Every structure is written in structure tokens, then in C-alpha cells.
Amino acid sequence: MPIKIAVIGANPANVEEIRNVVVESLGGIIELETATIDRYRHLTDADLYVCLVNRQEQMEEAFGAEKVVALEFVPPVEYFLALSRIPAGTPMLIFNNSLAGTRVLLAHLQKYGLMHLSYDIVAYDEMEYAAVAKKIAAARYITGGSSYVGPGKDLYEFFGSYLSPDAQVLVSPPRNATSDSISRLCQAFSRLQQNIITEELTRLATIDYLTQIPNRRTFDETLSVEWKRAHRDGTLIVVGMLDLDFFKPYNDHYGHMAGDRCLQAIAKALKDALNRPGDFCARYGGEEFAMILPNTNVEGANRVLGRMRQSVIDLAIGHGFSPTAAMITISAGFTGTVPISDKDAMVALQTADNALYQAKLQGRNRVVFQPFFSHAYVKTETEG
Secondary structure (H helix, E strand, O other), X not given: OOEEXXXXXXXXXXXXXXXXXHHXXXXXXXXXXXXXXXXXXXXXXXXXXXXXXXXXXXXXXXXXXXXXXXXXXXXOHXXXXXXXXXXXXXXXXXXXXXXXXXXXXXXXXXXXXXXXXXXXXXXXXXXXXXXHHHHHHHOOEEEEEHHHHOOOOHHHXXXXXXXXXXXXXXXXXOOEEOHHHHHHHHHHHHHHHHHHHHHHHHHHHHEOXXXXXXXXXXXXXXXXXXXXXXXXXXXXXXXEEEEEOOHHHHHHHHOHXXXXXXXXXXXXXXXXOOOOXXXXXXXXXXXXXXXXXXXXXXXXXXXXXXXXXXXXXXXXXXXXXXXXXXXXXXXXXXXXXXXXXXXXXHHHHHHHHHHHHHHHHOOOOOEEEOOOOOHHHHHHHHHO
């Protein structure tokens, strides 16, 4: 399953800059979505959000800190060398669309000991147009990223008429992501991959491979939880067992591949017949299925099991070797009670299995109820 990564940048060029780093650093199976900072609110289902450090706080507020990786980009060394050759005290205008962006560049300049110039800033998306135009008209040196001050970019498109003929524009070439930020990105991606693998292994451990419904282990665990909940809350619970009628002759005559397809279709029909989120159906083994209906009385359970039985008939899977019908049918047995002991879950399952046996004795293709008697109740009566 691909990991969804959302790339969010200040403008299309910045988005592409971040996107390239993500693709080159991660490779693998990823699904990329991109957006500019003014149009990212629809990206709500990504596994990871990648932005620049100056947008980290904003993205963490929107999507949560655990889902955000902020990349730090730095200009190449050649750019810093060019700045170092400009005489000390020279006025230098930093041109960017946001204050956050100018702060990032200023932090790099300070880090590399390039504060010998007299810096001023322009954040043109956050300042009055007239104020920006005035600063540009007075500037002799202007610097910024290639996506802002490169040929044909915003400096020239929106403010080109104000540029002095003597103005020198120092363009920062395409930037490189720092090794630390790439490392953070890779670590976050690795965690996501590990989580997906763990979740898939957990899912495979709880699902029957053939029918893709819960397996016996999951049923036993769910029955224990639901039984204890019903005991604690004093609510009804129904446990049922279902079995395909004469499935062995079906397998013998039509083949195991047909038998597998039959089991898959029936598992889906049984699952689809359950309407409530808490109702539970599992493959218990072979052609046997088991179900749990919390907060359900005998009448309600009889209707549900009747619906399940009919849903199997409606599949119309032909069975020319069944004494019961000309198609695949199921028999079902169930019991229900308000538990008086939290240790009687397996007793209920055995009772449901006994009811299933009675359904077979009575001719199959039917549903049979058997009352539940708690071992705890029998023990108390005996001791009394």
C-alpha cells in the first residue's frame, strides 16, 4: 500500500523544490499530493506532510506535529561566497513573499558569518504594495531565492518597473536540503513503513486468509471481551454456530477450488446479513462459522440467523449431492442469556454447538435455539 505524502510549499517552484527532495530521498512506493500554502486545507488524508521550516508551526497546528516533517534548505556555497565579497556596510534588500521566509535566509547568513552587510527585508505578500515598491526603487543590491528574484519571477513581474537601472540582483541558485532535514524525513518515512507492516501483520493474524473475515482466534478473543462486557453491564448476548450442509460431498464432487469459492461467497453473505456494527461473524474452521450478537434477545437472534440462512439460499450455489436441497444451505444453532458469570463464554459456545447438532438431526437447513444454563448457576444449586 503506497504511503501518502503531501508536499506544501510557498509557490509552485517551491513545491517542486520540496517534491524533488522527497522523491530522490525516499523512492519506494509513495503517493504524492502537492499544494501551495494558500490551498492546502483539502489535504486531510495524507500519512505525512512535508513543508519548509518556516511553515512548520502552521502545518503542525493543522495536521499534528507527529505527521509533519519540515525541511531546511540552504543555498549552495557559491552564493555565500558572492555575498562575502560585497563591501561591509553595503545595504542589501532581502526579497521574499513572507516574513518567515526572510527570517530563514537571515538565519543562514548569520550562521555563515555574513552579517557584515546592512540588511533590510521585503515580505511582499505581507506588506502594502506601495511600501514594497518604495524599498525596491531605493535598493542597489537585492537578493533572494531563484523562485522570487530569478528572471521573470515575482520581483520582475510585479515590481520590475520600480527597479533602478543600477540595481544588482543576486539570485540564490536552487537550494539543497540539509542532511539533518533529509535524515528526519527518512526516519519519519521508515516509521510509517514499519507501522504499515505491523498493522498488516496484525490484520493477517486476525483474518481468515481464504474468506477475509475474522478467524477463530479473533472470534475467541472477541467472545471473551463481549461476554465479560455483557456480564458487567447486565445485558443480553447471543452466541451462534453455523455449518454448511453436506459440504464434504460438495468438495468431493465439484473440487476444492469450487469449495473455496463457495466458502468465500457464503462468508460474504453471512457478514452482509449483519446490520449492526457490534454484530460479529467469523470462520471458526472448515465449513463452520460462528457469530456473536450483543444486546440481542432470542427473537431478534432468530430473525438475524433466519436472514443469514436465507442469504445463503439466495446465492443459489447448486449442490447436486445434498439430500437437503438442490443448492448449498446452512444449519444454525444458538443460545442467549444475560451472563451471571464472566467465565461461561465457552459454555455458551458449546451450547450453541449442541443446538447446531439438533438442527442437523432435525433435517438441516434450519435454525435451532437451545436455552443456556450457566455452570456457575448449576454449581450454586448443587452447593445449596
